[in-house]
Amino acid sequence: MDISVTETPAPTTRSLTLRGRFDAHEAPAFRDALDAAMDNGHHDLAVVLTDVEFVDSTALAELVRGMKRCREAGGDLALVSPSDPVRVILELTKLDAAFTIR
Amino acid sequence: MKPPTTNSETDLLAGALVETNDQLLGLYDLVSLTIESLDEQRAVLAILDRAKSILGADALLLRADRNYSIGPPNDVAALEAVHRIPVQAGDSSATSVPVQTPDGTTVDLGALRKSSPFGTADKKLLGAVGKMLVGAIHRARMHQAGLDQAVKARDHDTASELAQRALPRWRPESGRLDLFAHSSPARAAGGDLFTFALVDDTFHFVVGDVSGKGLPAALMMTTTISASNAAFASVGESGAAAILTTIDSWVYETLADAGLFVTLLVGSYNLTSGILQTCNAGHSPVGIVRNATFQPLAAQLPPIGVLPVESVEACTHQLGPGDRFIAASDGLVEQLNMVGGMFGDERLEALLVSDAMCADGLGKAVFAAVSDFAGAEPQGDDRTLLTFFADPGESSC
Numbered sequence: 377m378d379i380s381v382t383e384t385p386a387p388t389t390r391s392l393t394l395r396g397r398f399d400a401h402e403a404p405a406f407r408d409a410l411d412a413a414m415d416n417g418h419h420d421l422a423v424v425l426t427d428v429e430f431v432d433s434t435a436l437a438e439l440v441r442g443m444k445r446c447r448e449a450g451g452d453l454a455l456v457s458p459s460d461p462v463r464v465i466l467e468l469t470k471l472d473a474a475f476t477i478r
Numbered sequence: 479m480k481p482p483t484t485n486s487e488t489d490l491l492a493g494a495l496v497e498t499n500d501q502l503l504g505l506y507d508l509v510s511l512t513i514e515s516l517d518e519q520r521a522v523l524a525i526l527d528r529a530k531s532i533l534g535a536d537a538l539l540l541r542a543d544r545n546y547s548i549g550p551p552n553d554v555a556a557l558e559a560v561h562r563i564p565v566q567a568g569d570s571s572a573t574s575v576p577v578q579t580p581d582g583t584t585v586d587l588g589a590l591r592k593s594s595p596f597g598t599a600d601k602k603l604l605g606a607v608g609k610m611l612v613g614a615i616h617r618a619r620m621h622q623a624g625l626d627q628a629v630k631a632r633d634h635d636t637a638s639e640l641a642q643r644a645l646p647r648w649r650p651e652s653g654r655l656d657l658f659a660h661s662s663p664a665r666a667a668g669g670d671l672f673t674f675a676l677v678d679d680t681f682h683f684v685v686g687d688v689s690g691k692g693l694p695a696a697l698m699m700t701t702t703i704s705a706s707n708a709a710f711a712s713v714g715e716s717g718a719a720a721i722l723t724t725i726d727s728w729v730y731e732t733l734a735d736a737g738l739f740v741t742l743l744v745g746s747y748n749l750t751s752g753i754l755q756t757c758n759a760g761h762s763p764v765g766i767v768r769n770a771t772f773q774p775l776a777a778q779l780p781p782i783g784v785l786p787v788e789s790v791e792a793c794t795h796q797l798g799p800g801d802r803f804i805a806a807s808d809g810l811v812e813q814l815n816m817v818g819g820m821f822g823d824e825r826l827e828a829l830l831v832s833d834a835m836c837a838d839g840l841g842k843a844v845f846a847a848v849s850d851f852a853g854a855e856p857q858g859d860d861r862t863l864l865t866f867f868a869d870p871g872e873s874s875c
Contacts, residue, residue: 432808432812433687433690434690437689437690437739468762469760470758470759470777470779471781471784473779
């Protein structure tokens with residue numbers, strides 16, 4: 377999986393774009409990228425999932441962890457344009473009700 | 479023809495030859511040292527001890543992420559004091575050499591010899607000792623990392639075995655319930671779970687999947703099973719919603735603190751009335767097979783541990799003869815084969831609606847089909863299936 381972090385005009389916001397499979401093997405890299413953004417004061421994160429082919433439960437747990445961390449800091453973690461396979465998983469697990477999805 | 483050399487030049491040349499010879503002998507002595515221990519401290523101290531002898535030094539001090547020294551405490555202290563500042567030109571009784579480590583950092587090997595100053599050959603020898611020390615430390619740490627990994631793998635196996643023992647092995651004895659429940663754990667302990675209880679005339683059950691793998695997932699799996707069993711006992715015949723909210727109240731904080739969640743399907747099936755109540759917190763696939771059609775039961779709320787459950791209403795279903803209830807885990811659906819294909823929902827649903835005389839026959843057919851599909855591809859995740867046939871009547875396998 378590729379992760380790219382993009383700056384946005386708002387100083388507290390960062391965009392993380394993921395590509396490929398997002399599973400237990402890739403979760404640590406995502407956690408590192410998210411923690412680095414949070415530690416640098418970016419509490420509003422947009423995770424772009426357009427090109428993610430697959431997510432497993434470990435990956436979903438990382439997204440939930442990130443969402444909670446952002447909200448505790450007064451921000452939010454939004455899922456942006458999830459691909460069809462990801463959207464299906466979010467709907468099946470009803471996690472679409474927990475996340476902000478744009 | 480070379481010009482004749484003076485006595486002083488001859489002395490210098492002879493001195494250099496002796497020094498070179500001493501250096502070679504020292505190196506030979508050093509490399510013939512057999513390091514018999516893979517323990518870092520023992521290996522390092524063995525090398526320092528031999529180097530101290532070869533160099534005729536009073537003390538040696540290796541400054542790395544962990545310091546090692548050899549020699550009388552006063553001499554080591556003197557060496558530490560000297561090394562606090564760069565070694566001065568007049569400080570000829572002490573010397574130090576930088577040594578590059580495999581990870582690119584630099585450590586420092588210092589030596590103290592009060593009897594005579596260190597020469598060029600001594601410093602070269604000290605450099606060789608430094609490289610030998612760094613190699614020994616690297617080897618010992620690689621060995622330790624291998625051991626740690628083996629211990630971790632063993633811990634995962636143990637966790638997986640212990641977690642499996644938390645699953646119920648008994649089956650309710652009732653002519654009105656034909657039940658199959660089985661979980662097959664993957665190599666890296668996952669978090670699939672099921673448990674059930676027969677309270678009077680009601681069959682309470684839970685099927686779930688803790689996110690993640692390894693020890694945390696296995697621990698949360700057993701915690702959720704314990705909470706479910708306690709909830710079955712405490713809510714009596716109150717039904718699925720009460721069981722789910724009770725489980726949530728007991729495990730939410732622990733899950734949230736651990737950064738985990740558990741998908742949970744809670745059911746209460748009255749054997750007399752045939753009424754089934756379900757509460758689905760993010761679990762799939764779940765459904766009822768009726769008239770050879772799989773009717774999925776969608777999740778009503780996110781998995782437990784994501785957000786606190788404030789209120790939930792159970793869904794009610796009237797089961798009749800021939801109806802089958804199904805709760806599986808994603809490990810069945812998402813199993814890959816050798817060419818990267820996924821078993822998928824369609825294959826599973828085709829099996830679930832197929833002719834089967836009993837729940838046990840259906841369950842075994844599902845596990846066999848997924849296993850055949852995977853071939854030599856390793857099991858990617860836990861596989862779990864709980865199914866029961868409503869009002870089984872005389873049907874049997």
